[in-house]
Amino acid sequence: MRFQGQLLLGGLLGIGALGCNGVGVDLPISAKQQSASQQSPSQNTVAPAATEPWRIDSARAMKYLRELVAFGPRPPGTPAQAKQQAYLRDKLKSDNLEEDKFKATTPVGDFEMTNFIAKFPGTTNDVIVIGSHYDTLSSVKNFVGANDGASSTGLLLELADQLRAHRHTGPAVWLVFFDGEEAFKTWTDTDSVYGSRHLAAKWKQDGTAKRIKAFILADMIGDADLNIDRDTASTPWLSDLVYKAATNLSRKSYFYNRQQPVGDDTTPFLAAGVPSVDIIDFDYGYNNVFWHTPQDTVDKLSPNSLQVVGDVILETVRLLGVETSKEKKQ
Ligand code: 1BN
Ligand code: ZN
Numbered sequence: 001m002r003f004q005g006q007l008l009l010g011g012l013l014g015i016g017a018l019g020c021n022g023v024g025v026d027l028p029i030s031a032k033q034q035s036a037s038q039q040s041p042s043q044n045t046v047a048p049a050a051t052e053p054w055r056i057d058s059a060r061a062m063k064y065l066r067e068l069v070a071f072g073p074r075p076p077g078t079p080a081q082a083k084q085q086a087y088l089r090d091k092l093k094s095d096n097l098e099e100d101k102f103k104a105t106t107p108v109g110d111f112e113m114t115n116f117i118a119k120f121p122g123t124t125n126d127v128i129v130i131g132s133h134y135d136t137l138s139s140v141k142n143f144v145g146a147n148d149g150a151s152s153t154g155l156l157l158e159l160a161d162q163l164r165a166h167r168h169t170g171p172a173v174w175l176v177f178f179d180g181e182e183a184f185k186t187w188t189d190t191d192s193v194y195g196s197r198h199l200a201a202k203w204k205q206d207g208t209a210k211r212i213k214a215f216i217l218a219d220m221i222g223d224a225d226l227n228i229d230r231d232t233a234s235t236p237w238l239s240d241l242v243y244k245a246a247t248n249l250s251r252k253s254y255f256y257n258r259q260q261p262v263g264d265d266t267t268p269f270l271a272a273g274v275p276s277v278d279i280i281d282f283d284y285g286y287n288n289v290f291w292h293t294p295q296d297t298v299d300k301l302s303p304n305s306l307q308v309v310g311d312v313i314l315e316t317v318r319l320l321g322v323e324t325s326k327e328k329k330q
Contacts, residue, residue: 054166054318056158056310058303064091065154065222065306068134069146069298075138076104076111076180076194084134085114088177091157092118095164095175100202104194106184108138113179115195119172120163126171127208128317129215129274131265132156133181133195142294146301147284151222153177155306159313170321171213178265181219193265200268214238214320215269215276220291221309223281224302228309230259234266235275242277245315251308258283279309 067087068074074081089097095118104113116134132152136145144150156175163173180194203209216238221228230239239256246252266276284290290300 054162054314056155056162056307056314058158058307058310060161061154061158061306061310062301062303063154064157065146065150065301066298068150068153069144073138073141073143074134074136074145074149075182076113076135081135085116088116088134088153088157092116092160092175095120095160100195100199102198104180104198106180106194107191108184111180111194113194113198115179115199116177117199118160118175118177120160120168120174122172122321123169124171125211126213127174127211128171128320129174129176129212129269130156130159130313130317131176131178131196131215131217133178133219133265135179135182135195137182137292138184140292140294143292143296144294145296146298147220147222147296148291151220151301151306152218155218155221155310155313158306158310162314168321173317181265187263192263193267196265197268200272200274204272209269209272209274212269212274214241214316215266215274216242216313216316217264217266217276217278217280218309218313219264219278219280220284221279221281222301222305223284224300224305226254226302226305226308227257227281227283228255228279229262229282230256231262231264231266231278231280232259233261233263233270234277235270238275238277241319242279242312242316245319246308246312248319249311249315251312254305254308255312279313281305 068084071080071084074084098117098119100115100117102113104111134149134153136149137143156177160175176199178195183191185191243252243255246255262278262280262282264278264280266278269276282288290296
């Protein structure tokens with residue numbers, strides 16, 4: 001992948017130098033490095049200078065996250081979710097936005113659900129999909145899903161701002177906002193991941209799945225105490241590539257100190273033969289005590305965690321693009 005105004009070599013040097021203290025030790029993102037801009041995306045449309053690293057604006061991602069949480073609990077079929085959908089529509093309106101609407105049959109009745117797909121063109125037929133679920137759990141009262149739902153959705157909105165501002169070469173990048181990830185009663189194969197099951201089946205049927213070089217899912221990535229698990233159900237080479245990206249950015253200490261299998265929106269894509277990785281921190285509070293509770297609130301989160309995951313995703317996308325151009329030359 002190559003970005004306008006940023007030659008591949010410049011990109012390699014610029015991004016590779018991020019947060020590195022010269023001895024390869026992981027460092028927190030400094031206040032100076034963070035959020036140069038409190039500016040709106042429309043003010044931020046100029047491609048960066050050749051040596052300027054491509055990084056997310058975590059303060060802006062955090063602002064989106066807070067705005068999502070302010071809608072309150074957002075399960076499918078609720079007025080708050082409809083408001084959230086209008087918000088996503090507005091934010092992504094200039095991004096070749098596709099709405100994938102379908103009817104989901106759940107243990108508590110039928111729901112109209114919508115996946116949103118924002119498409120940023122590249123220069124090859126390949127596609128890299130980056131996903132998040134935007135619904136929140138219905139079965140717990142007052143559950144606002146600051147980490148579980150809003151953190152990754154806020155991050156994807158910020159990635160949209162970045163992709164809009166930096167045209168790139170290599171595979172297209174599609175951002176998918178999944179509906180209906182959460183179970184209505186108990187997590188089973190049939191009561192979970194409604195949106196990703198629908199889209200993976202559709203894309204397998206129409207041939208799109210074959211174009212997807214990689215699916216990178218983010219889920220629960222805002223915890224101030226960030227520890228991304230190695231999901232053993234994910235595609236091993238893609239998990240390794242994420243780790244390489246984290247290493248390039250001197251951020252590997254946040255990754256893979258634990259490993260476990262996680263069922264998530266990656267499951268239907270893996271079944272459809274799409275290489276997929278779940279970037280998830282499934283240890284939210286001591287022993288995961290805040291997961292699926294009303295305590296999943298913004299005060300537990302940190303912009304640094306969004307910064308780490310956002311930058312590692314961008315670096316992974318860049319590495320996938322480098323591979324594509326190598327394959328082409330062979
Ligand atoms: C992640 C966030 N998940 C649900 N909300 C998926 C999941 C379900 C992960 C059960 C582990 C166990
Ligand atoms: Zn959940």
